Amino acid sequence: MAGLWTAFIGVLGTLAGVSLTYWFQRKGQHTERLRQERMLRYGDFAVAIMEYRRTQMDRWRDWGDETGERSQERFHDLFRTRSAAWGAYYRVRLISDSPPVVTSAKEALDLVTAIKQVRDAAELEALSERCREAVAHFTDIAAPEIQGRSQTGPDAVG
Numbered sequence: 001m002a003g004l005w006t007a008f009i010g011v012l013g014t015l016a017g018v019s020l021t022y023w024f025q026r027k028g029q030h031t032e033r034l035r036q037e038r039m040l041r042y043g044d045f046a047v048a049i050m051e052y053r054r055t056q057m058d059r060w061r062d063w064g065d066e067t068g069e070r071s072q073e074r075f076h077d078l079f080r081t082r083s084a085a086w087g088a089y090y091r092v093r094l095i096s097d098s099p100p101v102v103t104s105a106k107e108a109l110d111l112v113t114a115i116k117q118v119r120d121a122a123e124l125e126a127l128s129e130r131c132r133e134a135v136a137h138f139t140d141i142a143a144p145e146i147q148g149r150s151q152t153g154p155d156a157v158g
Helices: 002-062 068-095 099-117 121-147
Strands: none
Touching: 002 068, 002 099, 002 121, 068 099, 099 121
């Protein structure tokens, strides 16, 4: 009878070990997948914002200088980059569990959108630099989520 109990405990121990190993591996895979997805989405956001900034600046500089097909081409380029920037922003909102990351992304997007309201070249250059700084700030805040040092959310590694 003692041999039966020993075998039973051995089987239970093995099943518990396999189950725990499986659970930890799945958690690790999920964490790595989330980290990779964040890296992709945050990078896409930074690129989209800088492209939107470029088209906003081109639009401001060329305002009134172009007619016809060239003007329409710039107009469509602006709409395309604005849509891409907003789409990238919403993807950041969906994947981030950090309110400061989302807030920083929105601030960068709002700054680029404000370029259309500048009145002179000096103001354009100043706002352009603020946009660049906002994207750098966004990447600084988002980096810990990618590098595994996030202090928020269920996957925080401390």
